[in-house]
Amino acid sequence: MKLDSITLSVIQAGLQQVCDEMDLSFSQAAFSPVIAEANDRSDGIYAAADGALIAQGAGGLPVFVGTMQYSTAELIRLIGEGAATPPEPNDIYIVNDPYLGGTHLMDVRFVRPYYRGGKLWCWLSNTGHWPDTGGSVPGGFSASATAVEQEGLRLPPVKLFKKGVLDQEIYAIICSNIRVADQRIGDVKAQAAALEVGADRLDLLLERYGDDTVQAAIDELRERASRQMRQMIRRMPDGVWQSTAYLDSDGVVDQPLVISLRVTKDDDRLIFDFAGSSPPCRGPMNSVLATTQSSVYLAMRHIFPEVPISAGAFEPLEIIRPVGTFLDAQYPRPVSGCAAEVSQRIAEAVFAALVGALPNRVTAAPAGTSGNFALGGHDAERGRDFVMYQLSGGGYGGNADSDGLSNGCSTIGISKAPPVEIMEQAFPVLYHHYALHEGSAGAGQMRGGFGLDYELELRNGEARASFVMDHGRFGPQGALGGRDGDVNKVVVLRDGTSYVPEHLSKEQDIALAPGDRVWVRTPGGGGYGDPLQRPLNAVFEDVRLNRYSAAQARDLFGVVVNDEHSSGVDKPATKRLRQEMRRHS
């Protein structure tokens, strides 16, 4: 069937609408703030035969770009092999196995077969980040796990709903293995209801345009998305670009993990080769293949946001399977850090490789860590146990258009941070400050954004602090002559002494007593372009507002600012200093 472009455009919008309404329904009805407020979820439509991504909701968490097509494909494979039960109408499978096209265990997928005229027509699937799926630490982010069993309950694809009815036996097994299970029913119902909304909306779309027309449109749209991405790539200059990015450690062995990336432009394709990256690690900073691939897609979508998410758009991006590296982890390697941390470092490697080829589109490195600080313990005043998360943003990279944004959310997220007041309402903590991380922005003609600086105190009871952060050893990379942003810093203040975690950004179960404090400063973004080219008034303004010190203005930008009470820059001294710095560089 040959379709005109206009019908195609309208059906494309219609498929997108189905996914957007699933996203909306899921977030609004969800229980856990991770889904309802942080939008740590995604919904999409997948091809019946191979699970290829047809459309995905625009409001989904960026890290899920493309991931569900792998889990759906694995489900189809297992059904074919007789290892999973074949689908029937109104069934919903549940699966969170990282090695079956997943991310980490907390990202729980629901997959629902969608039928037309008695035949499987496509799959509807969504992912929601559950607050807990069991394992050695509440929330699942164990910094010291060495096997996936320590990270939580692992579910192969099983039917949680059979012909529309919740299987109480499977659900009981799940509930017996996770924390705060009594609230989970709210998320389960919301996640299932979102797929039902999707099915209802898809019914209407198919009835309006006809099944064959929509199927023909899906095939054609896939081809066109591929064409659009090829067009973008073809406009890039030819070249082979290399980059390196580092993770501080895996949380168990205190040595850096290296991501080594080589991007080759081959006419209208980009080839991503991670050969030479570190081997699989003992701690939880491994990435499964699906997450590695999604991270590349995510980075490319940040670079080309105008290309809609679909399997076609990914076709021109060839990712050579990084066999034998920590970016292709196999059972039973622990993987809890893959979605939150490793994915961001993969994106950083992609940005660093391509910023030279696409200097107007790509930014210097953003903070690139989710800044996960977990505090769990007993709240004596409220008489209950608690688990609290503080996920933090950091500075974004400078870029051709502007300085980097301060305190932006992670590269892979879009969620809002909870307010200090809400945290204090819910948990036995008192914040002493919540401020800009002064001096943290990477210097550049366009500087990075500033990170966050907060300090909080445990007020009563007892608690254990855990950190899964990164960029503690190496700051986010500057680009095109810009300097790196400042590193992430964690300090625990106990009984008047201060303690810095051995791995700087990762540690588990640090015991806290009332009055003890945790002080965190998150990374600034990388600078973009030569700091000596930064306009004097821009440097002065940052000094006037105490974002940078006068010493930093001098040392990083070669700008001599008169003492802070006078007004302005010593221009002759600045000229001399900048000349001298240029000679030495």
Added chain:
Amino acid sequence: MDKKETEHSGDLIGVDVGGTFTDLVRLDQATGRVRLAKVASTLENQAFGVMQALAEAETTLPDVALVVHGTTTTTNAVLERKLSRTGLITTAGFRDILELGRRTRPQPYGMKGQFLPIISRDLRLEVGERMDHAGRIVTPLDEDAVRTAGHSLLAAGVESVVVHFLHAYANPTHERRAADILAEFWPNEYITTGHSLLSESREFERGVTAAVNASVQPILKRYIGRLDDELVAGGYGGELLVMNGNGGTVSAKRVVREAAKTVMSGPASGVIAAAYTGRAARRRNLITYDMGGTSTDVALIRDGEPSVSHEIELEYAMPIHVPMVDVRTIGAGGGSIARVNDAGLLEVGPQSAGADPGPICYGRGGDEPTISDANLLLGRLDVSKLKSVPGAVDLAKIRAIFQKKLGDPLATDAETAAAAVLQMATTRMAGATRMVSVSLGEDPRDFSLFAFGGAGPMHATALARELGVPEVLVPARPGITNALGCIVADLKHDFVRTVNRPLDLIDIEQVTTIINAQRDEGMALIRQEPVAIDEIRVTHSLDMQFVGQTHILQVPLPADQVNRAAIQAAFDEVYFARFRVSLPEIRAQIVNINTTVTGRRPDVDLAGLIDDAGRAKTLAAAQTGARAVWFNGDWQETRIFAREALPLDAAITGPAILEQMDTMVLIEPGDTAVLDSDGNILITLGEGS
């Protein structure tokens, strides 16, 4: 005679200043006669435009009983950051809250973007003080530090000041004390405390709301002062009421204290007029659809009442959390640009030609095909009107651009491409409108579409068809809906109190105490207003959720139903209606207790909006001509009528076009239109295309 009584006889003026035009409605209450005026807005000092509009409507100011005014002064000040110099005094350790925001970025994809805080870092000062979440004092207020900070800010040339402390919603004594200390020496009235506009937790949102308030107060005060002077000089002796974003009005004397509430008041007036018109036309469930040159806004009206939100963002990271009519922008309007992307697919928006250069047809150098140009090309807009625009381009040029930029890459002719642009625009607007209605738990098919704005009535039937909405209502004067909203708006005060307690633990007596206090405060405020009201209405509602959730739902709370069982039942019902899920397993929680006190102004008769004397005896006599218009792939001869000449018993079957002062109504083939006694047009959709 008492002022409140003369109000029933003299002229009633509604005047709304928009981005492009200042619109005015003058209603002579004795005769029901209506005069309209539309003049260019004067953005530097909006009062000039207002006075010009009054003159154009031949207003005799001494005969005017009441002036109700909608202004964009504060909106523009915030969007353009032309604010008064404002300082912040805040809890030690937290001055950067206004700059850090909620850890977001402007769009999901693309790691760029910037954010400029409302108050500069050097004018954000910290003082020792701290409350905890329960309102207990952790650190007492350092009163000397407040004095020192206040003097420093004055020395730095600050005009307005915000006092914003953590957890002041739980215990405002520190904020109040600091404000009292400042009042001892602060040279003006511009002291805003964080808890006074919004007594809810969330320090960024509350702080921004307070900062917006303080930073627009002097601007609004000066503007209202200038307007008042002009009105008085013209002989006006009555009251001036100003529209708020909640769709109610407040007297000019009071409006400055809570100036932030006037931000977003423009779109609210349109929705208020729609609700009023709809009630009179017995259409109580409406989706309002306001499409202009640069934006398209929609809102929901349920059972005659506009839906209200406490959580509106004026722009990226600019939350203004006071109750406002929930108007959402869903598109860029007639100036939306169409293009064919690298995938060979047609896209319409989000880029817009804006007002300058604007669409090709404006003749200001625009050379990108837009929705407005498509309307011209397809005969829906009158080409002869182009000639009256200086420097305007001709149709051949528009056709050539459509052919080159859209027709050629899509392998079709210019007209088919233009029709596709309209179809894509309709699809996009319908999708966005569905997201709005679904997010409020409503199915658009249960509503009528209320179309206004310059372009709304031209696209309404297509949008309605796409949404499955059975009927379109086009009011008598779609181009001056906001000004009409000023005339019909009530006096209104909203109160919100955060409690955050599970339903089974809350002290029900306390709920009663709170709603009674909120009711009494609202009634007292309304009684102080020197304008006539028919009655005072009080409604209460609860913002509720299940324990552990963050999303909230609004549940009505009748004053005689303040007991646990009734509240639980009401919540269960609202929750199920919205999500098709019931959760007996989990406890319900009350987050906020809301009260709205409305002073109903006397009804206004809308029948005079179109003068019956101008109506023709027959439909044929109202016809002004005919032209070829493109429908469903071909040109069809289409009758053109003068809207104001249509007889009240007219029934028109499409295709037809109704032209009036500043807009036109398109009736598509198969659709039928009739008039009601107020001159509204009701279009019933046929099978159509």
